[in-house]
Amino acid sequence: xxxxxxxxxxxxxxxxxxxxxxxxxxxxxxxxxxxxxxxxxxxxxxxxxxxxxxxxxxxxxxxxxxxxxxxxxxxxxxxxxxxxxxxxxxxxxxxxxxxxxxxxxxxxxxxxxxxxxxxxxxxxxxxxxxxxxxxxxxxxxxxxxxxxxxxxxxxxxxxxxxxxxxxxxxxxxxxxxxxxxxxxxxxxxxxxxxxx
Numbered sequence: 757x758x759x760x761x762x763x764x765x766x767x768x769x770x771x772x773x774x775x776x777x778x779x780x781x782x783x784x785x786x787x788x789x790x791x792x793x794x795x796x797x798x799x800x801x802x803x804x805x806x807x808x809x810x811x812x813x814x815x816x817x818x819x820x821x822x823x824x825x826x827x828x829x830x831x832x833x834x835x836x837x838x839x840x841x842x843x844x845x846x847x848x849x850x851x852x853x854x855x856x857x858x859x860x861x862x863x864x865x866x867x868x869x870x871x872x873x874x875x876x877x878x879x880x881x882x883x884x885x886x887x888x889x890x891x892x893x894x895x896x897x898x899x900x901x902x903x904x905x906x907x908x909x910x911x912x913x914x915x916x917x918x919x920x921x922x923x924x925x926x927x928x929x930x931x932x933x934x935x936x937x938x939x940x941x942x943x944x945x946x947x948x949x950x951x952x
Contacts (some may be wrong), residue, residue, distance in 0.1 A: 855891035862895030
């Protein structure tokens with residue numbers, strides 16, 4: 757205030773604020789767009805890296821079958837079959853491949869694919885037992901019953917998880933005591949395991 761005179765200065769900045777607001781909005785959209793693009797590139801990179809890792813893992817799994825099956829073609833065919841099996845079950849390909857390798861060696865291929873692998877998967881699901889663990893136990897049972905060797909440990913584990921009944925265990929022990937072995941004895945176990 758000077759000598760009782762008051763000065764008011766009013767500035768009309770609407771012509772300035774509108775473009776400034778638009779510029780801020782455009783800059784914010786550009787930054788958000790760039791962040792989204794970076795996020796998309798990161799996701800694409802992560803997916804590509806995972807796909808390469810998965811392909812390498814699959815190649816490693818396939819290579820492990822060559823000595824068991826005798827050829828690269830047989831190993832490739834097995835992996836294709838196992839991948840199809842994995843696509844239709846809750847199990848992952850690495851655990852299925854490991855179980856198939858175990859069953860290939862313990863059952864001489866009798867349970868390592870198709871119905872045998874399905875039976876192991878069904879029992880694993882029905883008893884909440886890890887797939888690979890059950891493959892080892894059922895493979896040992898099959899091997900012992902086929903050759904006439906003792907199978908008490910395998911039967912005990914299967915009974916513990918509820919996969920075979922005490923009555924079937926007694927029946928299998930009786931058949932083995934009588935000197936029976938092979939498919940006749942395995943059929944008794946397989947019928948009980950088929951409950952799942």
